[in-house]
Amino acid sequence: MNLILLSAIWGVVMMFSGLFLNSKSAAKTVALVGAVALLIGNLFDLSGKMIINSDFKGMLHYERFGLLFLTVLILALLIYILLSGKDVEAVGKHSFEYFALIFFVMSGAGLVALFNNLLILFIGIEIVSIPLYILTGSDKRNLKGNEAALKYFLMGSFSTGILLMGIAFLYGAAGSFQVERLAAITSDNFTAFTTVGIVMVMVALAFKVSAAPFHFWTPDVYDGAPTVFTSFMATIVKAAIFIGFLNLFTNAFAGKADTWKLTVAVITALTLFIGNITAVYQQSVKRMLAYSSIAQAGFMLFAVFAVNDLSKQGLLLYAAAYCFATIGIFAVLVKMKDYTFEGFNGLAKRQPLVAFVLTVCFLSLAGIPLTAGFFAKYYVLAAAVKTGTYLWLVIFAVLMAAVSVYYYFRVIQAMYFKDGEAQELEITAPFKALLVVVAAVVVVLGVYPSLLTNMLFFF
Amino acid sequence: MSDIPISHILFVSTALFFIGMYGLFTRRNMITMLMAIELILNSVNINFVVFNKYLYPDKLDGIFFTIFIVTIAAAEAAVAIAIIINLYRSHKSIDVEDATDMKY
Numbered sequence A: 001m002n003l004i005l006l007s008a009i010w011g012v013v014m015m016f017s018g019l020f021l022n023s024k025s026a027a028k029t030v031a032l033v034g035a036v037a038l039l040i041g042n043l044f045d046l047s048g049k050m051i052i053n054s055d056f057k058g059m060l061h062y063e064r065f066g067l068l069f070l071t072v073l074i075l076a077l078l079i080y081i082l083l084s085g086k087d088v089e090a091v092g093k094h095s096f097e098y099f100a101l102i103f104f105v106m107s108g109a110g111l112v113a114l115f116n117n118l119l120i121l122f123i124g125i126e127i128v129s130i131p132l133y134i135l136t137g138s139d140k141r142n143l144k145g146n147e148a149a150l151k152y153f154l155m156g157s158f159s160t161g162i163l164l165m166g167i168a169f170l171y172g173a174a175g176s177f178q179v180e181r182l183a184a185i186t187s188d189n190f191t192a193f194t195t196v197g198i199v200m201v202m203v204a205l206a207f208k209v210s211a212a213p214f215h216f217w218t219p220d221v222y223d224g225a226p227t228v229f230t231s232f233m234a235t236i237v238k239a240a241i242f243i244g245f246l247n248l249f250t251n252a253f254a255g256k257a258d259t260w261k262l263t264v265a266v267i268t269a270l271t272l273f274i275g276n277i278t279a280v281y282q283q284s285v286k287r288m289l290a291y292s293s294i295a296q297a298g299f300m301l302f303a304v305f306a307v308n309d310l311s312k313q314g315l316l317l318y319a320a321a322y323c324f325a326t327i328g329i330f331a332v333l334v335k336m337k338d339y340t341f342e343g344f345n346g347l348a349k350r351q352p353l354v355a356f357v358l359t360v361c362f363l364s365l366a367g368i369p370l371t372a373g374f375f376a377k378y379y380v381l382a383a384a385v386k387t388g389t390y391l392w393l394v395i396f397a398v399l400m401a402a403v404s405v406y407y408y409f410r411v412i413q414a415m416y417f418k419d420g421e422a423q424e425l426e427i428t429a430p431f432k433a434l435l436v437v438v439a440a441v442v443v444v445l446g447v448y449p450s451l452l453t454n455m456l457f458f459f
Numbered sequence B: 001m002s003d004i005p006i007s008h009i010l011f012v013s014t015a016l017f018f019i020g021m022y023g024l025f026t027r028r029n030m031i032t033m034l035m036a037i038e039l040i041l042n043s044v045n046i047n048f049v050v051f052n053k054y055l056y057p058d059k060l061d062g063i064f065f066t067i068f069i070v071t072i073a074a075a076e077a078a079v080a081i082a083i084i085i086n087l088y089r090s091h092k093s094i095d096v097e098d099a100t101d102m103k104y
Helices: A002-020 A026-046 A064-091 A095-114 A118-136 A143-174 A179-187 A192-208 A217-224 A227-251 A254-280 A285-306 A309-334 A352-366 A372-386 A391-417 A429-447 A450-456 B006-026 B030-054 B061-091
Strands: none
Touching (some): A002 A026, A002 A095, A026 A064, A026 A095, A064 A095, A064 A227, A064 A450, A095 A118, A118 A143, A143 B030, A179 A227, A217 A227, A217 A285, A227 A309, A254 A285, A285 A309, A309 A372, A309 A429, A352 A391, A372 A391, A372 A429, B030 B061
């Protein structure tokens, strides 16, 4: 509860400080204070000390997994603000408002992670989505940004309609929005209403996490949005919606897993295939990362597919590995002028440290051992193997991970083995130090993944 | 109230839902598309109220949900119109066909 309250309050504080503080560059500092406050508030949440200690008649559910996941998201937000805060300020003249919207999104993420009632899930997803429509179109003079905002809005509200229709059918079957009640009806009396409801909710959530065949908005939106906000959308927001997805399917629908397993398996296979194969053909690194985020969503879907205890550890680790690596890559990409693969030519000569950190991040995304991405992929796939069925899906995923190595290594190859006029990057010493921290986190989680996953059980 | 069977009302709401979906996919005018989205959301509202009234009349869960939907739909419409105005400023048109700067 601390997180939800504090981030909503801090969003308002950000807006007012925009009014009263004249210096534009104060935005990053104020946001940083807010992020640290969120982190402290969340740690109090984890130890059970809350400002308002109420679960609102069972509408929220303070599960250790959800709270720990939020801790990871807040740490990612902290790194994001530290690395890219200056670039957020540079998007336009309303720098305080951008951060305010980011804090509102975090409040929605808190609701999505801790919901125990479909009403809270719906409100949380909307609070996450609506600020993002604005952030996507925040660069008002950029035609691509405007178009991306429009597409995002149309697809987003369409999927909201489907989600609501699904919730309406589930309500018709269960007579309540409580997750326990849904779990009871999905395992006992199974009706057509329940099936339609589950399918519609699944489709809507697949839209939100950009799983194929509902992914088509993703490349355009991620490409058109200002790059700093693409970084935010592709990491923290996507992970936040995934935990809602996993919690809903674990707590409410797991009783009838055989009815939706096949559908989720097909969505997962399609997502992996389309994401990875299309990413191979991209010329722009930003667009390649958009497709790669679709592919990574395919791996995270394995957690939803498996719905067992390993899938929780897997999603937690995957979210951490994916968020940190992607935020690191985007932080460097924002500073570049040329987003094509050629733009990375010869970067290793001019900026050896940055090139090294980027390499670690890309290796982690590809799932090479000794980086966090390897154990993240291992855990989610192990969760799927543990269910004992659909082994072909796991084999297919491993093949697709091999395909992903190709396009990630293209960047590494461009940085180290191709000669070229590397672009002039404005990189300060603190920025470099933070990049090293990101790389260190990725490597440490790759060697000791239990540091994070054990926290699910003891503290 | 009970002389109208529930299936009739569900038919209306389903029809509205698909009219909205059809409008979203065929119309090229952004304002009309926004109206189509509102149709979808309102069809859901009808569903919630009907289920509440006919199946679970002792509680008001469904009706409360519609209030939240109406509120959030209003917020969405405000953002949507801001986006449309912004697009109109740059493209001088509110036709989505004109907003295709990005390649698929």
